[in-house]
Amino acid sequence: MLTLRSEHRCFSGSLRFYTHESKSCNGPMNFSIFLPSKAQKQQCPALYFLAGLSSSDENFMMKAGALRVAEELGLILVAPDTSPRNRHIERDNEHWTFGEGASFYVNATQSPWSTSYNMYDYIAFELPDFLSKNFLIGKKSLMGHSMGGHGALVIGLRNPDVFLSLSAFAPICAPMRSPWGSYALSLYLGNESSEWESYDTVEILKKTPKTQPILIDQGEADPFLEEQLRLDDLAHVARENNLAIEIRKHAGYDHSYYFVSTFIESHLRFHYKYSI
Amino acid sequence: MLTLRSEHRCFSGSLRFYTHESKSCNGPMNFSIFLPSKAQKQQCPALYFLAGLSSSDENFMMKAGALRVAEELGLILVAPDTSPRNRHIERDNEHWTFGEGASFYVNATQSPWSTSYNMYDYIAFELPDFLSKNFLIGKKSLMGHSMGGHGALVIGLRNPDVFLSLSAFAPICAPMRSPWGSYALSLYLGNESSEWESYDTVEILKKTPKTQPILIDQGEADPFLEEQLRLDDLAHVARENNLAIEIRKHAGYDHSYYFVSTFIESHLRFHYKYSI
Numbered sequence: 001m002l003t004l005r006s007e008h009r010c011f012s013g014s015l016r017f018y019t020h021e022s023k024s025c026n027g028p029m030n031f032s033i034f035l036p037s038k039a040q041k042q043q044c045p046a047l048y049f050l051a052g053l054s055s056s057d058e059n060f061m062m063k064a065g066a067l068r069v070a071e072e073l074g075l076i077l078v079a080p081d082t083s084p085r086n087r088h089i090e091r092d093n094e095h096w097t098f099g100e101g102a103s104f105y106v107n108a109t110q111s112p113w114s115t116s117y118n119m120y121d122y123i124a125f126e127l128p129d130f131l132s133k134n135f136l137i138g139k140k141s142l143m144g145h146s147m148g149g150h151g152a153l154v155i156g157l158r159n160p161d162v163f164l165s166l167s168a169f170a171p172i173c174a175p176m177r178s179p180w181g182s183y184a185l186s187l188y189l190g191n192e193s194s195e196w197e198s199y200d201t202v203e204i205l206k207k208t209p210k211t212q213p214i215l216i217d218q219g220e221a222d223p224f225l226e227e228q229l230r231l232d233d234l235a236h237v238a239r240e241n242n243l244a245i246e247i248r249k250h251a252g253y254d255h256s257y258y259f260v261s262t263f264i265e266s267h268l269r270f271h272y273k274y275s276i
Numbered sequence: 277m278l279t280l281r282s283e284h285r286c287f288s289g290s291l292r293f294y295t296h297e298s299k300s301c302n303g304p305m306n307f308s309i310f311l312p313s314k315a316q317k318q319q320c321p322a323l324y325f326l327a328g329l330s331s332s333d334e335n336f337m338m339k340a341g342a343l344r345v346a347e348e349l350g351l352i353l354v355a356p357d358t359s360p361r362n363r364h365i366e367r368d369n370e371h372w373t374f375g376e377g378a379s380f381y382v383n384a385t386q387s388p389w390s391t392s393y394n395m396y397d398y399i400a401f402e403l404p405d406f407l408s409k410n411f412l413i414g415k416k417s418l419m420g421h422s423m424g425g426h427g428a429l430v431i432g433l434r435n436p437d438v439f440l441s442l443s444a445f446a447p448i449c450a451p452m453r454s455p456w457g458s459y460a461l462s463l464y465l466g467n468e469s470s471e472w473e474s475y476d477t478v479e480i481l482k483k484t485p486k487t488q489p490i491l492i493d494q495g496e497a498d499p500f501l502e503e504q505l506r507l508d509d510l511a512h513v514a515r516e517n518n519l520a521i522e523i524r525k526h527a528g529y530d531h532s533y534y535f536v537s538t539f540i541e542s543h544l545r546f547h548y549k550y551s552i
Contacts, residue, residue: 009497009526010534062533065341068541221285250285257338258286 002134005030011071012037015061020130022084024107024122026115030081031127032057034067035135038074043136045275046076047268048163050123050155052146053180054101057081060145063257069268075275076137080127082148084116091187097180098187104175105151106199108188117188120199124155128162141271143167145260146224150175153201153214160212165274167215167267169260170222173234174202180228202230205237214245215270217263219253278410281306287347288313291337296406298360300383300398302391306357307403308333310343311411314350319412321551322352323544324439326399326431328422329456330377333357336421339533345544351551352413356403358424360392367463373456374463380451381427382475384464393464396475400431404438417547419443421536422500426451429477429490436488441550443491443543445536446498449510450478456504478506481513490521491546493539495529 005017013036022029038044047070049060060066060079070077083103089112092099108117131137142163144152149171156166175181176196185196197203205211218231225231231247238245253259281293289312298305314320323346325336336342336355346353359379365388368375384393407413418439420428425447432442451457452472461472473479481487494507501507507523514521529535 008530008532008534009495009528009538011538015534062339065344065537067534067537068341219285252285254284256284258284258291258343261341261343262285262287 010034011067013067013071014040015067017057022122022126024118024126025084027084027087029084029122030057032061032079033131033135034061034070034077036071036074036076039076039136043138044074044076045139045141045272046078046131046137047271048078048080048123048140048142048152050105050142050144050148050151051079051082052144052148053082054096055082055148056101059257063261064264065261066264066268069265073268073272075268075272076135078127078131080123083119087116089113098184102147102184104147104181104184104188104199105155106185106188109195110188110190113188119151120155123151124159124162139164139275141165141275143169143267143271144171145169146255147172147180150181150201154199154204157201157204157208157211158198163212165213165271166211167270169217169263170219170224170229170255171201171216172229174200174230176200176203177230177233178228202233202237205234205241205243208243209241211243211245213270213274215267216245216247217267218247218249219255219259220249220251221253222255224255286310287343289343289347290316291343293333298398298402300394300402301360303360303363305360305398306333308337308355309407309411310337310346310353312347312350312352315352315412319414320350320352321415321417321548322354322407322413323547324354324356324399324416324418326381326418326420326424326427327355327358328420328424329358330372331358331424332377335533339537340540341537342540342544345541349544349548351544351548352411354403354407356399359395363392365389374460378423378460380423380457380460380464380475381431382461382464385471386464386466389464395427396431399427400435400438415440415551417441417551419445419543419547420447421445422531423448423456426457426477430475430480433477433480433484433487434474439488441489441547443546445493445539446495446500446505446531447477447492448505450476450506452476452479453506453509454504478509478513481510481517481519484519485517487519487521489546489550491543492521492523493543494523494525495531495535496525496527497529498531498535500531
């Protein structure tokens with residue numbers, strides 16, 4: 001079941017907002033998809049974008065300025081929602097860094113979230129399978145922003161056969177050591193922090209001898225860089241393990257979509273290179 | 277007095293959100309300005325964008341995808357707010373098509389709006405004068421979307437010495453004959469509809485033998501086209517009077533910023549041509 005909520009023509013392609021029933025998330029899930037004109041006739045590669053805290057499936061499509069280049073390259077863009085919604089869980093709207101809009105892309109093990117907050121399975125397996133059955137999709141790649149940058153790196157690194165290249169804007173690199181991350185992980189996964197390691201990019205990279213091509217952009221005027229994002233921790237492991245991760249730092253840029261929009265074109269071209 | 281509310285680096289330029297005291301609008305007014313990197317060293321042309329109903333000074337900068345080309349061309353972009361705000365007028369938030377976010381860019385003659393709803397004077401004279409004193413601004417041009425397309429055409433046509441070229445996305449062309457327009461104009465200007473003619477593009481064009489260069493883009497799947505926008509009325513006068521107005525209709529496009537973003541680059545290049 002695929003319910004079209006709205007459709008907009010944009011750059012000759014078609015931007016659509018859908019809802020479908022998800023098994024992993026035990027109910028309806030929203031996503032948006034941009035189909036360049038080429039994708040209506042033939043198979044095209046798909047680039048997934050995971051958004052950050054308090055975003056929906058709309059922010060990326062509306063604010064990142066990605067659709068022009070996606071049409072040019074013939075690249076399908078997919079922006080899943082950042083969590084299940086309206087699951088009637090009491091604490092889901094208590095704080096903007098947890099619950100609705102803040103899934104942290106894990107499979108929750110703790111009640112009541114374990115029933116529906118299985119975004120890891122949803123992004124890694126269920127949604128790609130579902131979309132491949134409904135659209136002409138070729139190779140897949142994954143990117144994200146902030147909490148979604150964390151999701152893209154974690155899900156991508158653990159599933160290199162699904163996502164052939166990865167990128168992130170200002171990702172939360174070490175959620176175990178970030179106040180936002182440790183708060184959310186303790187509620188979704190319980191207090192045993194060894195359970196958190198498989199959702200922490202820095203911990204995963206410590207055990208990864210070789211990765212897909214990875215590109216990371218980070219603004220140096222990002223107020224969350226030191227405490228929440230901890231890019232230096234990632235850069236350190238990447239250097240130690242000699243991993244193929246390109247990290248670009250940009251003076252004066254902050255954490256907003258104005259920063260994302262500035263560098264989105266190079267991310268699309270980066271992923272496109274590995275998708276043809 | 278110029279108060280910086282926030283600043284974002286974007287495409288090497290600087291996007292700033294300001295508040296200043298306006299005489300015309302009897303209190304504080306918001307606007308945003310994008311200064312391409314070139315504008316920090318030398319005079320650059322400025323392109324003003326007037327937004328539509330229920331927008332603020334943020335929508336255009338966030339959603340239209342204009343900043344990349346503005347940086348490339350060295351074009352300053354200015355997005356004023358769509359009305360005064362917080363003037364404590366009882367009916368100002370009664371309906372989304374009137375009051376806050378819905379000034380219709382007129383000088384109100386009716387109490388209580390006449391005190392502060394003088395957006396015509398603000399956009400045509402006060403803001404350009406103020407900005408020229410605070411930034412390195414050369415020639416000026418004007419564009420807008422929907423109600424802002426109406427504002428751009430009316431203000432631009434009546435002030436050809438101020439704005440050298442005009443453009444609009446899905447403008448309200450004949451507010452006197454549009455339900456949104458006639459409702460707002462009756463409250464701002466009173467019930468004597470002869471008072472409305474100087475704010476109606478179609479009426480103005482009837483008396484204009486020659487205009488600046490004008491470009492209009494319109495989506496054919498725009499749900500407001502027939503009843504609210506009435507582009508055919510404008511096209512008719514333009515043809516009759518042999519005016520230099522280029523009208524482009526686009527199959528499948530709606531009224532949203534997804535439509536605006538698709539064609540914004542050509543508007544920037546259009547205005548740039550006349551500004552150098």
